[in-house]
Amino acid sequence: MAATRSRRKANALTGRDHALMRRIFETMVLTRAVEDRMVAMYKGGDLLGSLYTGHWHEAISVGAAAALRPDDYLAPIHRDLGAHLWRGLPPWQVMASFMGKATSPTGGRDGTLHYGRLDLGIYNLPSHIPANFPVAIGMAFAAQYRGQDRVALAFCGDGSTSRADWHESLNIAGVLKLPCIFVIENNQFAYSTPLRLQTATGDFASKASAYGMPGTRVDGTDVLAMHDVVSDAVALARAGEGPSLVEGVTMRMHGHAEHDSADYVPREMLEEWAKKDPVQLFENVLLEAGLVDEDAVKQIREDARQQAIAARRKALADPMPDPSTVEAGVYAD
């Protein structure tokens, strides 16, 4: 099993861009606030289907997305609201997607977690995760083809690593030296399936060696560690040194989706992981370093809460799609 990289405790923010740190924190807080609001919306009957959340994945999704340039490509999954928000997707549009509204990124044609916008450099994936992996290597291929120094970054969960498209993507990326970063969000469960039934290796970072690429296991609740490791991988990819695999270790604190009470998860596990809230951990780092004070933190959290409330109001008021348009656009002109 690969060693887990984690941030050194002392001087955590020395030499770092403080504006970037603050923006990462604000995005993590907003991600949490929007998802908490949407859990309430799910319970209140505002949403159409189930709700997939990324509690305890905020450090992975935001930390990784923040390591990219705005012109790099992203292929996130349903735990990565933070990556979408980092790119500027408005929270109301995520809610609109879960409501089938005309204003969702797909105009209500797709729903729930399918809200990726290509104009933000984000691939809108189907439900067959990691079907986003082959697509991501294609985006990386296009960058390499054109001689650009753009990279692509794809996320998946631990369950995805068992599929053929996962293996084929990593293998092709390794062979063609594609500028692609694969981030595995190891959250201990794939729906109800625990790690021991998913893989015999015990970790995912070590699988990278099968594809001739570096693999690093990171504390997925530590946003600085995630950001550092992904930044290194991005630098390699940009320099033409090929792909990397990063395993962020965290916990799925909710069910697979909100309909799932996740009775199969041992209570002790949840209690242990509850101490490692990535948003709270990063808040502590910022407070310790004096980058923010208690009042500023309160303000950031309240601003996020108000944004989520306003987003719900807009999404609720937005129109449903016009059924007479449903046959348009099956084919592009």
Next chain:
Amino acid sequence: MPTNGGPTDSGQATYLEAIGLALDNEMDRDPDVFIIGEDVGQFGGAFKVTKGFLDKYGPRRVVDTPIAETGFTGLAAGAALVGLRPVVEFQFADFISCAFDPIINVMARHHWRTGDPMPVTMRAPFGARLRAGPTHSQSVESYFAHVPGLKIVMPATPEDAAGLLISSIRDNNPVLYLENKYLYRRLRASAPLTLEPIPLGLAKVVREGSQVSLITYSACVSQALEIAEELDKDGISVEVVDVRTLVPLDVETIAASVRKTSRAVVLHEAALRLGYGAEIASVIQEECFWHLDQPVTRIGAKNTPTPTSPPLEDAVVPQPAQIAQTLRKVATA
């Protein structure tokens, strides 16, 4: 004329050479067009369609991949999303089942979901009569014709093979271009190819007749023309309609022919049950019911896998005597 390893038109290009000439034409004119698949580069493709392409265009645009249909098909989707125009080669259409997920769930519905174009051409050699057995002889068109968002092109002549491939590559949708490997070296053009695009969605009356319309596509077209000549000697006048593209389907040309002859036989080498002929027969009865003098009759392969041994394969795939007998019966009843 292309130099440095590219194909040249002898003035009597085979069906296979026509495909290569069209590919070369598109790669020459559009730097975003590239070829990807197994053994397409240094080996020149399993059937040698891309022989010489690696020398002319280099490994950046003629991409040999590991054996990974899901991976490289999904790669093509990702590259297309960000502006390239991939041409995927499947070594045999039989292997396309390995890529169902990227074709159906990634490519086919992407434009309808998001409005982003998905210009991918997928070339796949298909079909029987080569004693290649159950997993190297399949007709796969019906698997895909059911899926909204895909176009399906099935040329019957070298001229159409070239013109329809050019249109497929320039199309902004995923196009399944099914080339009949039985025709590869059996059909020749009678003049240098014009390499002009032939619009998708136009069927063609390839032989005028008055008593019965034989609606067919791909290798069955040349077979149909030979049978029609034979029947003509007995005073039976057969009109042959080459469907050319299954999706989009040119209903008007088919219906006009049937309204004229009042009798219709639909022929393909794919298995009869839920073969594309079922769709054509349905369309004919919807459009031409009051013009029909006889029930629409379908001819297709038996509902078995395609056998290897010649007497077995000939017992499964429609043979000239059976086709002639059916036409005679429908035309004279």
